[in-house]
Amino acid sequence: MPRKLAAVLLGLLLFPVVAASARSTPDTGKPDPSVTTGVVRSTIALPLADDVLPVGVPVLFAGEASYDGPVAKRVTAVDISFDAGRTWLRAQGTGPWSIEHAFTAPGARSVISRATAEDEVEVWQTALPLHAGTGPLPKLACERCEFWQPNRGDTRYLRIDDDPRPVELGIRFAVDRPGHITGVLGYNFYDQGRGERVGRLWSADGKLLAEAGPATWFSNEFTFDTPVPVRPGQTYVASYYTPYGRYPVTARHFTATTVRAPFITRPNAGVYRYADEGPVPESGGFPDKSFEASYYWTIPIFAPTR
Incomplete structure (x- = not known):
């Protein structure tokens, strides 16, 4: 018999034995977790x-x-x-x-x-x-970069808080490169209460940098007339005011630093302020309070400088 043919036949005879031994342990016969069938x-x-x-x-x-x-x-x-x-x-x-x-x-x-x-x-x-510590900045795949966070494995992902009080909901953040904040997304669609929804951008010490109303009454996006230049290493607050309350929230999300280029947040990044605590009732104000490291689903929109 030619040597090549003999080698092939020998391989076919041995293969089932090898395959079986790879899928079970010799002592128990149970599946070996180091090999996957799915x-x-x-x-x-x-x-x-x-x-x-x-x-x-x-x-x-x-x-x-x-x-x-x-x-x-x-x-x-x-x-x-x-x-x-x-x-x-x-x-x-x-x-x-x-x-x-x-x-x-x-x-x-x-x-x-x-x-x-x-x-x-x-x-x-x-x-x-x-x-x-240090390293080259990663390339961005986005021209319009929205702040986004994945689910955590140890928290309830999202719920609607049934508190009806007017409130300003925000996020404290920094960016890793020069660019502009062009607007804010605020996920709240309730049509009860008084006042208009407004999206805003603030400096870390509460100076109002920009604000805008929604494009339409049902829109959740607030686009600034003039994009606001932002610098790496500086802290900003993006927020939106809702006169209706009942907002989305994920508790205990910002318990640590998060990095997802171009955005960086520190613990307790989610912030809020009730309208009756602001300088002008029923119009919101600079959000500077945090509760249970919550994430209020306020999403700044960043355009990198090219």
């Missing part, structure tokens, strides 16, 4: 690739995980490595998941997420490259 996937949505993170302060990492296979399985754990796979930490939640981590020294970093769905472990893991 597809377990995890992604990191916060921060983004090549983002520059501060050193010495907790930063929020968050993402999603899922399983796609012939048998329905639930994701049971997500582990995160902040040192390119040498050690692993268990994240909170599964899909979504989140974890806070502080880098202690500057330099290039590689972060990996790994999901487990019952007895199967994610095999193909993609490292997320980051910079701690």
Whole structure:
């Protein structure tokens, strides 16, 4: 028999044995979690690739995980490595998941997420490259960049607060590069109460930089007539006033620094002020109070300088 044909036949005979041993442990016969028959996937949505993170302060990492296979399985754990796979930490939640981590020294970093769905472990893991301390700014894929945050794994994602009082809802933020704030998104559609909805941009000390009404009565976007130039490292507050109350909120979201270029926020970034506490009743005012590290779904819109 020719040698090549013999080798092929030998391989065919041995393959089922090798495949079987790869899918079960010799001691128990149970499935080996290092080999997957379905597809377990995890992604990191916060921060983004090549983002520059501060050193010495907790930063929020968050993402999603899922399983796609012939048998329905639930994701049971997500582990995160902040040192390119040498050690692993268990994240909170599964899909979504989140974890806070502080880098202690500057330099290039590689972060990996790994999901487990019952007895199967994610095999193909993609490292997320980051910079701690200093590094080149990542390229932006957006001309119109909206502040956005993924779900956390340890909080209730979003609810509508039924407080009907008129209120100014905002977010305290910075940017990592020069550009302009062109407007604000404020997700509130209730049509009860008095007064008009207004979107605003403020300096950190409460100086009003711009304001605008909605394009239409049902619009949630407030576009400034003149875009406001903003500088990296400076803190700004984007807000919108709603005379109707009943606003969307996610509690305990801003418990750590978040970085998702071009935006940076610090803990307790969500801020508010009730209208009756402002200088002019029923017209809002500079929001400077925080509660339970809440996120009020106020979204600044940034246009980078090209």
